[in-house]
Amino acid sequence: MVEKDYYEILGVSKNASQEEIKKxxxxxxxxxxxxxxxxxxxxxxxxxxxxxxxxxxxxxxAQYDNFGSKNFRPEDFNDFRNFNFEDLFKDFGFxxxxxxxxxxxxxxxxxxxxxxxxxxxxxxxxxQAFFGLATKIELNVNSTCKSCKGTxxxxxxxxxxxxxxxxxxxxxxxxxxxxQTVYITTCDKCEGLGKIIIEKCKECGGAGRKxxxxxxxxxxxxxxxxxxxxxxxxxxxxxKNGGSSGDLYVAIHIxxxxxxxxxxNDLFCKTKIDLGTAIFGGEIEVLxxxxxAKIKIPSGxxxxxxxxxxxxxxxxxxxxxxxxxxxxxxxxxxxxxxxxKKNLLKKSLFKKKSETSKGFFEK
Numbered sequence: 001m002v003e004k005d006y007y008e009i010l011g012v013s014k015n016a017s018q019e020e021i022k023k024x025x026x027x028x029x030x031x032x033x034x035x036x037x038x039x040x041x042x043x044x045x046x047x048x049x050x051x052x053x054x055x056x057x058x059x060x061x062a063q064y065d066n067f068g069s070k071n072f073r074p075e076d077f078n079d080f081r082n083f084n085f086e087d088l089f090k091d092f093g094f095x096x097x098x099x100x101x102x103x104x105x106x107x108x109x110x111x112x113x114x115x116x117x118x119x120x121x122x123x124x125x126x127x128q129a130f131f132g133l134a135t136k137i138e139l140n141v142n143s144t145c146k147s148c149k150g151t152x153x154x155x156x157x158x159x160x161x162x163x164x165x166x167x168x169x170x171x172x173x174x175x176x177x178x179x180q181t182v183y184i185t186t187c188d189k190c191e192g193l194g195k196i197i198i199e200k201c202k203e204c205g206g207a208g209r210k211x212x213x214x215x216x217x218x219x220x221x222x223x224x225x226x227x228x229x230x231x232x233x234x235x236x237x238x239x240k241n242g243g244s245s246g247d248l249y250v251a252i253h254i255x256x257x258x259x260x261x262x263x264x265n266d267l268f269c270k271t272k273i274d275l276g277t278a279i280f281g282g283e284i285e286v287l288x289x290x291x292x293a294k295i296k297i298p299s300g301x302x303x304x305x306x307x308x309x310x311x312x313x314x315x316x317x318x319x320x321x322x323x324x325x326x327x328x329x330x331x332x333x334x335x336x337x338x339x340x341k342k343n344l345l346k347k348s349l350f351k352k353k354s355e356t357s358k359g360f361f362e363k
Contacts, residue, residue, distance in 0.1 A: 148201035265323030303331035
């Protein structure tokens with residue numbers, strides 16, 4: 001799958017606000033919608049619609065910013081024919097033009113409705129983010145009522161709506177100076193279902209769905225970072241009228257570590273060494289995220305020198321290659337020196353008292 005730049009498609013910057021994204025989409029939709037520009041603009045409009053569905057949703061936008069467009073699949077996007085453009089285009093003076101959409105299009109919109117997506121915030125330790133884990137989470141979701149199988153009717157006790165004769169829609173004729181306009185609206189008697197419940201389900205009260213606790217097993221990959229999202233398809237709320245279930249988005253939060261700081265896949269820490277090791281050199285042992293490692297300190301090492309342990313950082317989510325661990329050496333100056341050694345240290349160490357050079361303001 002080719003990587004797509006959704007910001008470029010909509011013509012907005014990566015720092016664009018939701019209002020700016022919506023405005024850009026409206027302008028492009030007005031120009032390229034097939035009902036306005038013709039059938040040849042369908043592919044262009046699908047691309048615009050896809051970009052808006054990702055950037056117009058804060059959760060999906062964060063997921064795109066972290067992982068790119070390859071993380072999404074075709075089934076993640078609604079076809080543009082299912083999109084409700086009526087409210088979107090009112091600001092542009094199209095008004096009632098969308099009231100004369102075909103009956104087929106209206107049926108599609110008033111038919112099965114997908115369930116809502118859900119968000120679950122999961123806090124992990126630094127080590128869990130490194131190693132990854134499989135765990136179970138529990139959440140309350142609106143699930144399809146098992147008793148009535150989502151119909152809302154007790155033992156299937158419902159009848160065909162006499163107002164729309166089961167279609168869920170009614171035709172209305174409006175006379176205008178230009179002639180008659182036939183438009184289709186959702187039936188207000190059955191709310192587009194085509195059926196009227198005679199006896200409501202005792203379990204869900206006729207809603208067709210009910211709240212229930214649900215345990216879901218999830219797998220956290222190695223190397224997840226703060227702000228990452230894990231998408232679990234079909235584990236959101238159940239749809240209505242036979243619609244598909246929404247998705248579950250698990251938002252990852254990482255606890256601070258007592259030793260390590262993280263920047264992308266690199267780890268940072270500080271290690272103190274004594275003055276003797278800094279002057280004469282030696283070997284020291286440092287902690288890593290997994291165990292310990294030894295590094296050689298050359299003679300004359302200055303305080304705040306940084307050493308690198310290659311491949312000792314966090315694993316990358318895409319290719320599993322590990323970042324590096326960077327260690328800042330802090331040389332400890334002894335506060336008390338034995339009197340017998342003071343004169344010797346003064347002669348050997350303090351040959352130059354100070355040196356001033358340019359650079360403070362340049363930085």
